[in-house]
Amino acid sequence: MHGLIDERRETRNFWALLAFGLAVLGAGLLAAHEMEVQGHIITGMDNQVVWGLPHVFAILMIVAASGVLNVASIGSVFGESVYKLRAPLAGLLCLALLAGGLMVLMLDLGRPERIIVAATHYNFKSIFAWNVILYSGMAAIVAVYLWTMFERRLAGWSKPAGVAALVWRFILTTGTGSIFGFLVARQAYQSALLAPLFIVLSFGWGLAVFMIVQAAMYGWNGVELPAGVERRLARLLAIFIGASLYLVAVFHITNLYYARQGDFEAFILLGRGGGEEFALLFWVGFVLLGSVAPFALLLWPAVRGPVGMGVAAGLVVLGGFAFLYVFIIGGQAWPLEIFPGHVVRSDFGDGHVARYVPRWPELLLGLGGVAAAFVLTIVGVRVLDFLPRDEPVAAEPTAPPP
DSSP states (O other): OHHHHHHHHHHHHHHHHHHHHHHHHHHHHHHHHHHHHHGGGGSSSSSSSSHHHHHHHHHHHHHHHHHHHHHHHHTTTTHHHHHHHHHHHHHHHHHHHHHHHHHHHHHHOOOOOGGGHHSSSTTTOOHHHHHHHHHHHHHHHHHHHHHHHHGGGGGGGHHHHHHHHHHHHHHHHHHHHHHHHHHHHHTTTTOOHHHHHHHHHHHHHHHHHHHHHHHHHHHHTOOOOOHHHHHHHHHHHHHHHHHHHHHHHHHHHHHHHSGGHHHHHIIIOOTTTTHHHHHHHIIIIIIIIIIIHHHHHHHHHOHHHHHHHHHHHHHEEEEHHHHHHHIIIIHHHHHHOOOSSSSOOOTTTTSSEEEEOOOOOHHHHHHHHHHHHHHHHHHHHSSSSOOOOOOOOOOOOOOOOO
């Protein structure tokens, strides 16, 4: 009787969560409809800042979708049993995050129905066209990868599928970083370091999302994460945080080496010329709260634990959001220096820092993408068994009584 009551309560909780996710998703779709009907005039975007808050949500989810698959790769490709048990959940999260991010991306660009044109007419000189292939290829490969993990007859193909997913996700994240690196109309972005930077950032963001979802699933099912697994995940995330900080520092130091980028770096890092919000978000949001604080929590055994790891993972995700906001919005707000050494002024606003304030349709659309990933995840977990089940550790034998 008690088990039946618990099952009914769990079913009610599932439908409540699903209803909540669908409500937020519906609000996001309604906001996208309003942007389609009224135009982007109801947003904070303008002719200079054309990628706003929804793009921050979208890029974060797409990059994290690539990084979360790192958990599966460590298990299937490199044979680590602890991570192999978590490969199915990592594959599900990859598909969910990718779907949510692409939903936001398509709806924010305007004329979403023209995706048919992008899918049937390719311009192979455009990095955007290449990403259409990369995103659809990623979804197909991960779907096959999950199939090999759930179908015992295909178990022998799991490692080849895992290798294909590993290679493809590196290519996909390289393409995402190259969208900015090849964009000559924004001098703040141009750097060959962006491709490897986005790959390393994806490791930390993806693992953080995985740890949050895993903790929620364990709490829902009353399962406790083994201490040994907890330590391994904590150390791995700390390594990814350190690597991310290192490459971000190299990126900005490289920019400082070029004289033409000096003013932009002062704008982003020191808040000069009207960049106070970007400097605050970078140093407090990304460096302090999004990197240093979770790094300390993960490596300090006294405060780590389940709660400490959850807080650390959440801070990493928030830090990633702050980094992308500074990178995407700040890079567009800074004016393009067309004529170096000369001051350019016009009635249009050339040579001036753009002012961008996000509005409610952008926020709702971004949250709608997160809700889409949330709905796909909880439905997938409900339909199939994605809960990682660690083998119990045998207790050490005790000496017989004298």
